[in-house]
Amino acid sequence: MRFSVLFHSFGYLTQAAGVTLALSLAGIALGFVLGTLVCVARLSGRRWLERLGGAYVSVFRGVPLLVLLLFLYYFLATLGLDVPALVAAIGGLRLSSGAYQAEILRGALNAVPRGQGEAATALGYAAFDRWRLILLPQALRISIPPMINEFILLIKASSLVSVVGIAELTRVSMNIAAMTYRPLEAYVAGGLFYLAINLSLAGLGGLAERRAGIGAR
Amino acid sequence: MTHPMIAMRAVGKSFGAHQVLRGVDLEVQRSEVVCLIGPSGSGKSTLLRCVNFLESYDEGEVRIEGELIGWDLDKEGERRLMAPRRLREMRREIGMVFQHFNLWPHMTALQNVVEPLVRVRGLKKDEATGRAAAMLARVGLAEKAHAHPQRLSGGQQQRVAIARALAMQPRLMLFDEPTSALDPELVGEVLEVIRALAADGMTMLIVTHEMGFAAHVANRIAFIDGGRIVDEGAPRRVFHESAEPRVRQFLQTYHDRNAF
Amino acid sequence: MNGDVLLRYAPALLGGFGVTIACWAAGSALGLAIGFAVALGAGAPSRALKGLLRVYVEILRGTPFLMQLFILYAGGPSIGLKLSATAAGVVGLGLYSSAYFSEIFRAGFAAVPRGLIEAAMSVGMAPGDILARVRLPIALVAAAPPIVNTLIVMSKETVVLSIITVPELMYQMQTMAAETFTAFDAIFAMAVFYWCLVEVVSRLGRRVEDRATAFLASRP
Numbered sequence A: 001m002r003f004s005v006l007f008h009s010f011g012y013l014t015q016a017a018g019v020t021l022a023l024s025l026a027g028i029a030l031g032f033v034l035g036t037l038v039c040v041a042r043l044s045g046r047r048w049l050e051r052l053g054g055a056y057v058s059v060f061r062g063v064p065l066l067v068l069l070l071f072l073y074y075f076l077a078t079l080g081l082d083v084p085a086l087v088a089a090i091g092g093l094r095l096s097s098g099a100y101q102a103e104i105l106r107g108a109l110n111a112v113p114r115g116q117g118e119a120a121t122a123l124g125y126a127a128f129d130r131w132r133l134i135l136l137p138q139a140l141r142i143s144i145p146p147m148i149n150e151f152i153l154l155i156k157a158s159s160l161v162s163v164v165g166i167a168e169l170t171r172v173s174m175n176i177a178a179m180t181y182r183p184l185e186a187y188v189a190g191g192l193f194y195l196a197i198n199l200s201l202a203g204l205g206g207l208a209e210r211r212a213g214i215g216a217r
Numbered sequence B: 001m002t003h004p005m006i007a008m009r010a011v012g013k014s015f016g017a018h019q020v021l022r023g024v025d026l027e028v029q030r031s032e033v034v035c036l037i038g039p040s041g042s043g044k045s046t047l048l049r050c051v052n053f054l055e056s057y058d059e060g061e062v063r064i065e066g067e068l069i070g071w072d073l074d075k076e077g078e079r080r081l082m083a084p085r086r087l088r089e090m091r092r093e094i095g096m097v098f099q100h101f102n103l104w105p106h107m108t109a110l111q112n113v114v115e116p117l118v119r120v121r122g123l124k125k126d127e128a129t130g131r132a133a134a135m136l137a138r139v140g141l142a143e144k145a146h147a148h149p150q151r152l153s154g155g156q157q158q159r160v161a162i163a164r165a166l167a168m169q170p171r172l173m174l175f176d177e178p179t180s181a182l183d184p185e186l187v188g189e190v191l192e193v194i195r196a197l198a199a200d201g202m203t204m205l206i207v208t209h210e211m212g213f214a215a216h217v218a219n220r221i222a223f224i225d226g227g228r229i230v231d232e233g234a235p236r237r238v239f240h241e242s243a244e245p246r247v248r249q250f251l252q253t254y255h256d257r258n259a260f
Numbered sequence C: 001m002n003g004d005v006l007l008r009y010a011p012a013l014l015g016g017f018g019v020t021i022a023c024w025a026a027g028s029a030l031g032l033a034i035g036f037a038v039a040l041g042a043g044a045p046s047r048a049l050k051g052l053l054r055v056y057v058e059i060l061r062g063t064p065f066l067m068q069l070f071i072l073y074a075g076g077p078s079i080g081l082k083l084s085a086t087a088a089g090v091v092g093l094g095l096y097s098s099a100y101f102s103e104i105f106r107a108g109f110a111a112v113p114r115g116l117i118e119a120a121m122s123v124g125m126a127p128g129d130i131l132a133r134v135r136l137p138i139a140l141v142a143a144a145p146p147i148v149n150t151l152i153v154m155s156k157e158t159v160v161l162s163i164i165t166v167p168e169l170m171y172q173m174q175t176m177a178a179e180t181f182t183a184f185d186a187i188f189a190m191a192v193f194y195w196c197l198v199e200v201v202s203r204l205g206r207r208v209e210d211r212a213t214a215f216l217a218s219r220p
């Protein structure tokens, strides 16, 4: 292997890593809003809302992201939209991540001991305050590790948006491979960028976990 | 010259900096029943587990019928771990019953007993099954042979565990608090099985908190505290005339707790 | 959807379906085998081996599957490793999933209560027998649900193989779409297909789990 060829591409790759991060961040943030809504729907106690939320999770966890991305891409194109690629990319990540985050949040809420809510009720908290002050903070804390895990998964999944032509880490690696005729070095370099991002995230996750005292139990 | 079934000499054992056994001397003769009593954390389980080398000891010797278990001594007296195969051969002759039964959950009661007979004793499947069924009948569980452990009561599980150990035809049985995990009304059925074994002349070393049972079944009581055997002798003497204040205090606490 | 078009492409699509299932099965089988070996190795006393296997798992879990496929398929030839797209796809899927399977097996082995192993040791069972007769069956019970989950995840990952031109279902669909300009319909059909596949496999998986763990049913 000769990585010297790639020396000139380093800046290019760094930039692409930034795009990958930005895409994933957008996906996870928008997905969080969506996931919260779906989770609320699933716990709303209304039959049809619960069904709807369940169907959402089932569909968007069942359909592979690549299929979803292409679907959105062509769908938006048939609508005559101008920026199908970026919208499809972020939309796909968001829709998919929303389904996973809804499940994470639901799991976390279920993991808050029953007695906590009951104690709050017994102390005379209003329903809204009970949620805001007692249940949500605990659930969010419980959901930190799986959320970080989800972010790592999303960063990996974002490599698929290369198929709609967005210049993120995978696409750029492909371009470099094509330009330099050194596919092995190009893809290993791209892989190392992913690895660096994900290991840092995992490390940060461990840190946050210890901070929040989750490991202590 | 015949050797004692178990001979422990100056046995010491530490977990890190924490010394759990100190200079333990203990002998168990053939067909003898010795009960080991003492406060929680005093090292009873550790001592018992050194006998079949589930726990390795750091100092001293543990001999089973004269043969050192766990270690090989070379000419200079240096110790090296004994060959695993030889250790397994020795363990076959030592049955062990655990506080939490440790039955294999994916096998029926019968399969639990058959398994070691086939794998370790090398019996044919039907011969093993015959012996296992007989053994289950002996502990009063013939009709539970095809039940999985989860479907048995604690007392029944422990009796299966005893059958599993007995079927190997060991020369010696070790019991680590065999009734401590049982509901009070189930203790009797397990103790009854052990009592019958004693009557048959089985050599046994039993860790127990059942003082009445110990007084009745044991030839000898050994009291352990802080990793040392502090008193040892006939049940009557240890229970009623021990000069050792720690023994008296332990028994007093026991009586207070069990008085109505 | 246009019935004629579908009919015309039916053989190719059926073939693609077969390739998808075959890649999935072969890749997963490879992944299970490697993952099991890695988990066993991670339980060995050797520090160096443990560290090495840790690195293996972290690399495979820390990088996208697509990237690994590119390295294998496009990068392989420069170190003399020439694989067909399909072979690269199967090997890639096997390596990628092995990282996940090994973690599952590791957790499964860790979940075997120590006492059950000690019981086997106390009757003098040999390590191989203890592994085969006690540790493995119990570990598998703990591992069954996450294994099924990972199998489902991998069934979805097979779509990615189309990118390196493995002639699996997605690839055939795209070919059809390109030739007939029915992209929207084709991709919609794919979405429905995978959703059904995942639902069916999840349900089957739950059945198998129930079977495997029947003996753990609660006491009467």
Ligand SMILES: Nc1ncnc2c1ncn2[C@@H]1O[C@H](COP(=O)(O)OP(=O)(O)OP(=O)(O)O)[C@@H](O)[C@H]1O
Pocket: B015, B020, B038, B039, B040, B041, B042, B043, B044, B045, B046, B047
């Ligand atoms: N594997 C181990 N690692 C570290 N310390 C241990 C280990 N096993 C036992 N110990 C310690 O050794 C001491 C003796 O333990 P042991 O289990 O032999 O006591 P015991 O007399 O059987 O108590 P109990 O009546 O509660 O069963 C305890 O302080 C215990 O914490």
Ligand SMILES: [Mg+2]
Pocket: B044, B045, B046, B176, B177
């Ligand atoms: Mg104990």
